[in-house]
Amino acid sequence: MEMEHYTMKDFGNVSKIDVHAHINTETTWMIDEARANNFRLMVMAVDVVPDYPPIPEQLRVRIKHHLEHPDIVIFSTAFTLDGWDDPDWSDKVIKKLGEDFENGAVGVKVWKNIGMEAKDANGNLIMLDDPKFDDIFRFLKDQNKVLISHAGEPKNCWLPLEQMTVKNDRDYFGKHPEYHMYLHPEFPSYEQQMEARDKMLDKNPSLTFIGAHLASLEWSVEKIAKFLDRYPNASVDLAERISHLQYQTQSDHQKVRNFFMDYQDRILYGTDFQQLEDTDPITLIKNMNERWMLEWKYFNTDEKISVPELDLPVRGLALPKNVVDKIYRLNAEKIFPNAWKDDKDES
Ligand SMILES: [Zn+2]
Numbered sequence: 001m002e003m004e005h006y007t008m009k010d011f012g013n014v015s016k017i018d019v020h021a022h023i024n025t026e027t028t029w030m031i032d033e034a035r036a037n038n039f040r041l042m043v044m045a046v047d048v049v050p051d052y053p054p055i056p057e058q059l060r061v062r063i064k065h066h067l068e069h070p071d072i073v074i075f076s077t078a079f080t081l082d083g084w085d086d087p088d089w090s091d092k093v094i095k096k097l098g099e100d101f102e103n104g105a106v107g108v109k110v111w112k113n114i115g116m117e118a119k120d121a122n123g124n125l126i127m128l129d130d131p132k133f134d135d136i137f138r139f140l141k142d143q144n145k146v147l148i149s150h151a152g153e154p155k156n157c158w159l160p161l162e163q164m165t166v167k168n169d170r171d172y173f174g175k176h177p178e179y180h181m182y183l184h185p186e187f188p189s190y191e192q193q194m195e196a197r198d199k200m201l202d203k204n205p206s207l208t209f210i211g212a213h214l215a216s217l218e219w220s221v222e223k224i225a226k227f228l229d230r231y232p233n234a235s236v237d238l239a240e241r242i243s244h245l246q247y248q249t250q251s252d253h254q255k256v257r258n259f260f261m262d263y264q265d266r267i268l269y270g271t272d273f274q275q276l277e278d279t280d281p282i283t284l285i286k287n288m289n290e291r292w293m294l295e296w297k298y299f300n301t302d303e304k305i306s307v308p309e310l311d312l313p314v315r316g317l318a319l320p321k322n323v324v325d326k327i328y329r330l331n332a333e334k335i336f337p338n339a340w341k342d343d344k345d346e347s
Pocket residue numbers: 020022239272
């Protein structure tokens with residue numbers, strides 16, 4: 001039987017979810033553009049100091065957008081590591097997270113500052129499997145909330161710039177030498193970062209988990225597959241790492257396509273679009289549309305596509321409609337059930 005595929009024209013008509021977006025201002029440019037293109041958003045708070053506002057301010061903006069656009073915006077919260085060495089640190093975090101959940105947060109995001117930046121009073125890096133997190137992650141499980149984790153970085157981060165496989169990593173680490181681990185051999189290795197995350201998951205096997213950015217295993221679909229096999233309550237989002245899959249598609253199209261077919265229930269579409277204090281709306285909207293269309297083409301057609309992150313073109317995966325629907329919507333709806341207010345509920 002011939003499998004059915006979406007065309008480029010279908011993009012606007014198909015209901016879609018982006019599980020990885022950031023909005024730090026009260027303006028609604030991203031929300032309006034999402035609505036116009038049949039997208040719903042999961043907007044994440046992140047403990048990024050000082051590039052993002054303090055977490056309470058991030059929350060204020062996210063709650064406002066959620067209340068004003070409940071059919072488009074849901075949000076996750078984050079917690080600060082300030083006061084880490086105080087004996088009641090985790091109690092305070094749990095209390096605060098409880099309030100955030102009351103206000104509508106559906107999950108909590110932990111970021112790469114854990115493992116790469118934050119230190120305890122003895123000067124040791126705080127790692128994700130630290131026992132101090134145990135009560136917090138248990139609390140999330142009890143509350144039926146989702147843990148979203150950006151752990152470590154793409155493997156490219158541990159390579160010199162000229163050996164990185166995709167241009168977007170070369171650009172980012174060129175601009176952020178503080179996070180370019182090749183320059184900081186005294187920091188934990190890529191493998192140690194992954195191990196800390198996995199040890200945390202071993203302690204919390206029933207926690208609903210999203211490995212943001214393909215769980216930082218972007219360089220190998222085999223590794224992502226193994227990770228998903230080992231942790232049945234984990235999913236991965238595609239945000240900012242589709243180029244890494246396209247890089248692998250160039251050398252083995254069938255392998256990457258098989259990965260999407262085999263793990264069609266575990267993969268979530270996400271972009272990492274950011275609307276920050278200094279974001280220009282025209283540029284943001286242009287970037288959103290360009291990215292959406294390039295990625296839609298890659299997943300739905302078998303055309304040869306030129307993408308900005310790679311020198312050579314990549315052939316699209318031509319995934320069947322039902323798989324695209326899962327990656328672009330149904331898997332997210334399963335993880336965040338009834339989180340977005342249905343238009344039809346409007347009274
Ligand atoms: Zn992000």
